[in-house]
Amino acid sequence: MKPKIIIARTVFPEVVARLRQHFDVTDNQADVAWSKAEWTERLSQHVGAFSMGIDPIDESVLQACPQLKICANMSVGYNNLDVPAMTRHGVLATNAPDVLTETTADFGFALMMAAARRVTESEHFLRAGQWKQWRYDLFAGAEVHGSTLGIMGMGRIGQAIARRGALGFGMQVIYHNRSRLSPEVEAACGARYVGKDELLAQADHLVLVVPYSKEAHHTIGAAEIARMKPTATLTNIARGGIVDDGALIVALREGRIAAAGLDVFEGEPALNPGFLGLKNVVLTPHIASSTVATRLAMAHLAADNLIGYLTEGQARTPLNPEVIGATR
Ligand code: 8YV
Numbered sequence: 001m002k003p004k005i006i007i008a009r010t011v012f013p014e015v016v017a018r019l020r021q022h023f024d025v026t027d028n029q030a031d032v033a034w035s036k037a038e039w040t041e042r043l044s045q046h047v048g049a050f051s052m053g054i055d056p057i058d059e060s061v062l063q064a065c066p067q068l069k070i071c072a073n074m075s076v077g078y079n080n081l082d083v084p085a086m087t088r089h090g091v092l093a094t095n096a097p098d099v100l101t102e103t104t105a106d107f108g109f110a111l112m113m114a115a116a117r118r119v120t121e122s123e124h125f126l127r128a129g130q131w132k133q134w135r136y137d138l139f140a141g142a143e144v145h146g147s148t149l150g151i152m153g154m155g156r157i158g159q160a161i162a163r164r165g166a167l168g169f170g171m172q173v174i175y176h177n178r179s180r181l182s183p184e185v186e187a188a189c190g191a192r193y194v195g196k197d198e199l200l201a202q203a204d205h206l207v208l209v210v211p212y213s214k215e216a217h218h219t220i221g222a223a224e225i226a227r228m229k230p231t232a233t234l235t236n237i238a239r240g241g242i243v244d245d246g247a248l249i250v251a252l253r254e255g256r257i258a259a260a261g262l263d264v265f266e267g268e269p270a271l272n273p274g275f276l277g278l279k280n281v282v283l284t285p286h287i288a289s290s291t292v293a294t295r296l297a298m299a300h301l302a303a304d305n306l307i308g309y310l311t312e313g314q315a316r317t318p319l320n321p322e323v324i325g326a327t328r
Pocket of ligand 1: 054076078286288
């Protein structure tokens with residue numbers, strides 16, 4: 001009998017077909033977002049889970065799922081997984097790093113540029129038939145090339161954004177991170193380490209790429225925004241909750257910063273309705289990694305982890321490798 005796995009949401013048919021060669025697969029063709037109780041109930045009948053990075057695995061879920069051996073996230077972020085609890089329960093956690101780094105950095109850069117150069121706002125104006133004549137300051141935005149790019153969170157994606165800014169756009173790149181990078185890595189991405197206050201005060205364009213944790217909740221709130229330049233932009237491609245959305249809405253409305261580019265939101269897919277009435281914000285539905293090739297690579301990496309672990313006891317990108325080899 002094949003091991004039973006569950007795929008939390010719809011995913012590429014070729015990846016489902018590949019998984020079916022190895023497993024008895026329960027999929028979610030209807031693409032219904034299951035409640036935590038439904039997810040837990042279904043999960044309890046399976047040994048493996050293919051998760052989109054939004055399906056929770058915590059102590060209560062683990063207690064209800066004694067058969068579970070692995071949860072493979074199709075995402076680099078894993079704030080849906082309580083990894084220490086999974087380790088205690090002998091359940092392997094895997095994520096999908098690296099394959100999305102450059103694509104996500106592309107999007108972060110695009111969102112920052114769209115905010116700086118007022119792309120959404122000017123398109124709405126044009127579509128509404130309001131473009132009647134040329135004007136010297138029509139949607140005059142902020143310079144990107146040669147300006148100061150601030151990056152908060154300097155992991156793989158942060159570094160890829162830094163390279164784009166320094167090498168492609170001649171920007172001065174400053175960053176803040178829990179730990180400072182080695183001089184070699186700093187030189188390779190043309191970035192200079194600064195304290196958080198200096199980052200906020202100096203950046204013309206601030207891009208957030210910090211992983212979500214309780215400690216990172218509201219890393220950017222009213223006090224932090226108050227330290228930023230009134231001409232600055234703020235881009236968040238990290239996670240909802242890193243920014244205090246309510247405080248950001250007030251700041252954008254009052255012109256305390258110039259604009260924002262946001263791919264992630266507190267409580268998404270619900271959105272604070274305050275954003276919708278603002279012109280100086282570019283809004284996208286958590287799509288930073290979404291190119292066909294990248295999402296396919298992420299899905300195959302999650303599948304590799306499931307197949308590798310459940311058939312051979314090996315995984316490509318384990319988050320708690322100490323579980324491998326330990327018996328449950
Ligand atoms: C995912 C992401 O698409 O990888 C991440 O952490 O935020 C996105 O790339 C999203 O989590 C859904 O899987």
